Amino acid sequence: MIKLENVSKKFRIPSEKRYTLFEEVVSFITGKRNYVEFWALKNVNLSVRKGEVVGITGPNGSGKSTLLKIIAGVIYPDEGKVEVLGRVTPILELGVGFNPELTALENVNLYGVLMGMSKKEIERKSEEIFKFAELEKFRNMKLKNFSSGMYARLAFATAVATEPEILLVDEVLAVGDTSFQKKCIAKIRELKDNGTTMVVVSHSVDLLREVCDEIYHLRNGKIEERI
Amino acid sequence: MFGYLRQKDVILTLTKYEFKLRYRGSIFGVAWSLLAPFLLAIVLYMVFRRLFEFIENFAFYVLVGIFVFRFFSIATSVGMHSIVGKSHIVTKTNLRREIMPLTTTLSYSISSFFEIIILLPILLAFGVKIGPSILMLPFVHLSYLIFVFGVNLILSALMVHFRDLNQIWEVILNVLFFLSPIVYPKSIVPTGFLSLYMLNPITNFIELYRGMLLRNEFYVGEYLIATLISIATLFVGQIVFAKMQKRFGEIL
Numbered sequence: 001m002i003k004l005e006n007v008s009k010k011f012r013i014p015s016e017k018r019y020t021l022f023e024e025v026v027s028f029i030t031g032k033r034n035y036v037e038f039w040a041l042k043n044v045n046l047s048v049r050k051g052e053v054v055g056i057t058g059p060n061g062s063g064k065s066t067l068l069k070i071i072a073g074v075i076y077p078d079e080g081k082v083e084v085l086g087r088v089t090p091i092l093e094l095g096v097g098f099n100p101e102l103t104a105l106e107n108v109n110l111y112g113v114l115m116g117m118s119k120k121e122i123e124r125k126s127e128e129i130f131k132f133a134e135l136e137k138f139r140n141m142k143l144k145n146f147s148s149g150m151y152a153r154l155a156f157a158t159a160v161a162t163e164p165e166i167l168l169v170d171e172v173l174a175v176g177d178t179s180f181q182k183k184c185i186a187k188i189r190e191l192k193d194n195g196t197t198m199v200v201v202s203h204s205v206d207l208l209r210e211v212c213d214e215i216y217h218l219r220n221g222k223i224e225e226r227i
Numbered sequence: 228m229f230g231y232l233r234q235k236d237v238i239l240t241l242t243k244y245e246f247k248l249r250y251r252g253s254i255f256g257v258a259w260s261l262l263a264p265f266l267l268a269i270v271l272y273m274v275f276r277r278l279f280e281f282i283e284n285f286a287f288y289v290l291v292g293i294f295v296f297r298f299f300s301i302a303t304s305v306g307m308h309s310i311v312g313k314s315h316i317v318t319k320t321n322l323r324r325e326i327m328p329l330t331t332t333l334s335y336s337i338s339s340f341f342e343i344i345i346l347l348p349i350l351l352a353f354g355v356k357i358g359p360s361i362l363m364l365p366f367v368h369l370s371y372l373i374f375v376f377g378v379n380l381i382l383s384a385l386m387v388h389f390r391d392l393n394q395i396w397e398v399i400l401n402v403l404f405f406l407s408p409i410v411y412p413k414s415i416v417p418t419g420f421l422s423l424y425m426l427n428p429i430t431n432f433i434e435l436y437r438g439m440l441l442r443n444e445f446y447v448g449e450y451l452i453a454t455l456i457s458i459a460t461l462f463v464g465q466i467v468f469a470k471m472q473k474r475f476g477e478i479l
Contacts, residue, residue, distance in 0.1 A: 011477060020391035073321045075476035092319040101248060110244055113237040114320050 002048040002071055002166065002197065007080035009041040009066055009221075040066040041077070041221045050086075053188075053198040055208030057227075058218035064201045067218065068092065068168050071199060086165030086197065089115055094172050095155035100144035104135060104154060107143050111158045125161045132183070133157035153180055160187055167191060169200045173207060185210055228465060231323035241330040246337060261342060264293050271410045282412060284441055287350060291440050292409035294346065295433045298339035299375060300400045306331040306379035307386045307393060314479040324472050325465070328379040336372040343368075343436070350440060358443030367435050367450065374428055374457035380464030384471040387478055408433055428456045 014035040041063045048054045056064050069075045070082060072090035097114045098107050108129055112122040130136045133153040143151065156172065173184050188211050192198065202208050205227065208215050215227040232238075268290040275289070282288050309327040310317060317324055343364070351357060386392045407429045408416075416424045424430070431453040438444040 021389040022391060069476060074318055076473050088321055090321055096315050096319040099248065101251060102244065109240055113240045114316065114322055119236045
């Protein structure tokens with residue numbers, strides 16, 4: 001279950017970027033502290049019941065990813081309340097932590113634990129992961145020799161193997177060729193039937209229509225309409 | 228507060244691969260990394276041996292000092308990048324962020340432990356008597372690890388805001404090297420400054436390792452003090468980190 005109440009997030013964009021202690025000290029002494037504030041999210045209310053699949057769409061910069069990151073606990077809201085019950089698996093990007101110098105199997109181990117699986121769980125599921133990714137033959141190949149499609153398939157297969165209670169997906173369903181995309185959507189449906197709560201972010205309303213119970217349109221940090 | 232320590236699988240797996248990638252492709256990986264400290268020890272020994280003739284086994288005295296300090300200097304100079312350098316994990320997963328400085332600290336503490344183990348046969352060959360107090364080595368090393376982890380928590384969190392911290396830290400490490408009894412004995416520090424001098428926690432660790440490796444002695448008092456300082460550092464580090472990590476997601 002996910003519940004957001006009046007969530008707002010403010011970003012400060014410094015008009016000049018200060019990254020070093022030296023610059024920080026200089027600007028402190030000269031009394032200059034210039035930044036532009038803007039609200040990436042403003043009073044967002046969202047409630048997702050257990051087992052429900054919610055889609056979020058909207059133009060670039062409308063706050064879709066910010067919203068997902070707040071649910072994932074990667075960034076914290078400035079105002080409002082966030083309540084998330086259950087084990088969350090965020091797929092904000094595919095293959096986080098993948099290392100080109102390690103083999104596919106080693107990368108599955110690495111990515112798997114990052115996504116919250118235990119070693120035993122990964123060992124048990126590695127067969128299934130490679131089968132889903134259609135990469136059984138490449139288990140011991142170094143990742144640097146993978147094509148980007150293979151890379152994405154391996155990552156997606158590992159991420160969905162976590163049996164998440166809550167799955168957050170950011171624009172990653174469009175990976176691989178058409179047949180793999182179909183497989184991804186079938187997998188999302190299967191997870192949904194097993195009672196996984198999901199929030200899916202995508203530009204493509206058509207894609208969202210295929211899997212979501214409810215679709216919201218986000219614009220300028222506000223939920224504008226239900227589609 | 229320290230709930231993330233229970234996530235054994237993530238911590239151990241990340242440490243394993245970090246370690247593996249560091250020594251990838253070179254069988255002599257560890258051996259190469261030992262060349263620099265040995266050379267430094269030889270040079271410092273040559274320069275200072277007349278001055279400190281009265282110290283027994285002065286060559287090994289310097290060598291052990293360098294090895295102990297090395298863990299701190301390398302683990303912190305690498306560990307301070309553990310958040311900034313793994314920003315993709317920080318911004319794209321919900322992994323507890325303390326785990327990143329922890330795995331770096333762990334993987335360097337393992338190499339440092341091996342380095343000290345490698346020293347043992349060399350010491351024996353040169354007639355140093357190693358006795359049962361060597362059994363305390365893992366406990367001292369654990370205490371040292373806790374201290375380094377605490378420092379890494381603070382440094383890695385600060386690094387997110389101050390990207391030039393590594394250059395400042397390099398200077399601090401150079402100063403610390405000479406503020407620790409590596410090339411000289413503690414006894415030459417003027418008594419008036421001694422209590423100030425002892426504020427440097429590395430001093431205690433150097434003395435502890437030297438006791439175990441060179442004199443078959445274990446200083447219980449120093450060990451307790453060092454451990455208390457380590458735990459205090461860890462708590463401070465954890466509090467600072469927990470406060471600062473809230474904004475990591477947007478700054479990185």
